Amino acid sequence: MTIELVSQNRSFGGWQKQYTHRSSVTGCNMRFAVYLPPQAETEKVPVLYWLSGLTCTDENFMQKAAAQKIAAELGIAIVAPDTSPRGEGVPDDEEGAYDFGLGAGFYLNATEQPWAQHYQMYDYVVKELPQLIEQHFPVTDKKAISGHSMGGHGALTIALKNSDRYSSVSAFSPIVNPVNCPWGQKAFRHYLGNDRESWKQYDSCELMSVLKPADKKLPMLVDQGTLDNFLVEQLQTRSLEASAKEADYPLELRYQEGYDHSYYFISSFIEDHLRFHHQHFEFAQD
Template identity: 65%
Template sequence: MGARTDMTMDIEHVSQAKVFNGWHKQYRHSSLVLGCEMRFAIFLPSCATQDTPVPVLYWLSGLTCTDENFMQKAGAFRMAEELGIAIVAPDTSPRGESVPDDPDGAYDFGLGAGFYLNATQAPWSEHYHMYDYVVNELPALIEATFPVSSLRSISGHSMGGHGALTIGIKNADRYQSISAFSPITNPMKCPWGQKAFTNYLGPDQDTWKAYDACSLLESNGCALPILVDQGDSDGFLEEQLKPEHLQSAAGAAQAQLELRMQPGYDHSYFFIQSFIEDHLKFHAKYLTQGEG
């Protein structure tokens, strides 16, 4: 089973399973932007047809994840079916024999850790263009192939929360709303971000600001509503995530941020399961407004 789009990209159907009357489907395709084969997953609610296309929530996952983590662990499908929202989950980095990885095999850089940016430094610049992939190439493919509309929202977890915030803030005309779980809010000021940015973007920290949510709020503001959930028992909270930095930047920019500190929750998908329905309802409110 395959399809062809006007972008001359073949997609190959990998698997499917019926769930809550909708369908979870997995595909692979050749990415022109990343220069490698990529895989993504999509949940299509039962109401999605060519005559009634549905809006889409793009989910960006965190370090070490693939398209499978959210789809298998988040427990999002019942509510997505009820609300009539499709969910698309891409992989977290380019992959393949020609794609470079962290030379030490570390989990926080290279494969599985694309940080949703466009790398400018060799050897990463040949393949690591996850920003362009998520913002442009993947939505064009999705909208040309499936019964979905051009109404989009974006969400993510940890590194993917960083991606959702930065992509949403920079592309307010392309999305209706933004949310995140446990996001890396200020990567310029934390070890994960500093390592990734130094390697992908080089030592000039002025170039890092284009991929830092706090810096982007300072320079761009944000017209979109933002919902962030953060567990107060998250082991990465103080060193890596720094939600107080995001709250301060959003306050200065008068952005519509709701930051909810959730007592007792950690960084895991148990946390995401607990509040994913809130996030889906949050996005549905704005995606429905967009249809009007």
């Protein structure tokens, strides 16, 4: 697979870069951003995959989260894909709503038309993009995953379904129970159809409920602001707290007093998340 460099900027001794490539999974051109710490010039480094939220692109986290300084210190590469397929022929919400279609892929594999042809973000994030990163950049096989809001939903569900692929998972303000919230119900109905049983494979609370005692349980860190406007109706963090308790899942859930849903919140605690993942990279087997 070939990639094309769009831009590059020096940052804290490393490089912030942006690329495009043709995706066989989504059937369109995709864009991603990657931060390579200075250590990557002489050795392979572990990588954190960051999944962004509704309306975002690959640029939001890289420009607003202030993650490069600590990533450079710890020697962690960061990869941020786009939040949906885009381009000519890729369908969008008929009313142009922000919570479905372009910028709102929900990190699942759509099964309904016309979405199924392009909206295969689960396979893109789990399979195609890591293969591309490992082919073109000096990274080890140590991976972690994190995200915000819709991207937090993606990070948690992907980690729960692929615990052998990652060392740890974290999220800011994740949508944890999409089968029971308006954002999730709208997206799942269009992407997956009316069979609500099929929705459960992309719901963190539902996935936790079917874990067996012998299943691998990744270290999980979740931060949630108490003044988040979406907390009660859309995010439903208490449901994740209850599901984790029931499943005896090693969830560290922190309610951050006075914080909202914005990147001011993310930038305030991103260092904690990077150090969390770095700790578990150290424990991971080579």
